[in-house]
Amino acid sequence: MVALAANWQATLSKQPAGNFPELRPLRASYRFGWSGLSAATGDIHFAKPSNDRFELEGTGRTTGLVRALWKLDVNYRATANAHTLAPMEVQQIENYRSKQIITHLTFSDGGVTRSRTEGQGTGTETKTKQFALPNLFDLHSAALYLRTQPLEQGNIYRVAVYPATNAYLAIVTVTGHEKISVRAGTYKAIKLDLQLKRIGKNLELQPHRKFRRATIWVSDDPERLILRIEAQLFVGTVFGELQSVRFDDAKQASRDPTDREPAGLAEDACADGKDRKPAGARGVSGAPQAFANPVGRSLEAQFAIDRHVTKVPSLARRFRQSLHDKVHSVRGLSAPRQSHCVALREELSQMACRRILPPVSCPDPWDLMDKLAGFAADG
DSSP: OHHHHHHHHTTSOOOOOOOOOOOOOEEEEEEEEETTEEEEEEEEEEEEEETTEEEEEEEEEEOHHHHHHSOEEEEEEEEEETTTOOEEEEEEEEEESSOEEEEEEEEETTEEEEEEEEEETTEEEEEEEEEEOTTOBOHHHHHHHHHTSOOOTTOEEEEEEOOSSSEEEEEEEEEEEEEEEETTEEEEEEEEEEEEEEEOTTSOEEEOSSEEEEEEEEESSSSOOEEEEEEEETTEEEEEEEEEEEESSHHHHTOOOSOOBOOOOSOOSSTTOOOOOOOSSOSSOOOOOOOSSTTOHHHHHHHHHHHHHTTHHHHHHHHHHHHHHHHHHHHHHHSOOOOHHHHHHHHHHHHHHHHHSOOOOOOOHHHHHHHHHHHHHTO
């Protein structure tokens, strides 16, 4: 068992952080979903508060129908060493409808210490866990490290990552270069393939039961922003897509670092957010101010708007129905009568269509929620 553990550890990427330009301070918004449903939104703020520290703050929340079934608000904060890109601390707060989970990670050269508090009010319980493995990354520091590498066709990078509750071996392969359109714009992109294996308590590798693989598109420019992620999970294909980005330095934000085309801000016809075509709007747009409170004022405003807008369709629906009834009556009086043959032919055609078209079955949203909650708990 020890020999097997040593074998995979020997294959970990040993390249130091590259000389690639460091990421500029920015604010960005993302949209997430799966199985044809828009499920959540997220806002991030990346900054360099001191010469030796990078910091990432983020908020996220479920939206729409998904929120009605599974309410979740998340606050995330991670810090990394600006020189080595090694992780320092992570704090993640998950607020569900009936409980709160607070996860705190403290990294050292030899591994990570995790404390996890779960419960509500006075009924909370805190558990502490040590995991010893040198050169561990969290999600934030792993992304910072990988963006400094050459990322040339066929390159493979193997890093050990501890996102929240378990450690994983992440195998990242550069599979190509292509253009991709997202709501934030059209970019030249680097296409990456991601595979994960769980690292057991004895440092043995185990298959990930719920994650199959993922494709990640990163902008092929000095920023190397994450543009889109498509992950194949046991619940279906989960996606995340960049909606907008704004750099904190206005002068630097006007610099055009890539062959980026403007993209339209109108919503896709497809619910899963596939590639969008340019429509003449600016590709870089202002993101809402983040972190004014645990879920962000912009998120509260959006929720309030969603709540009030639902009252409008009933009035519009009654007006349209009344208009439709009147028009239908007029057409019935003025329309020429169809011959018996024409009417019979149309009736037979409709019957044939009803026989040919199979019934459509939709996934049970409650079942999807339970499966996604189980996947989130394994993070």
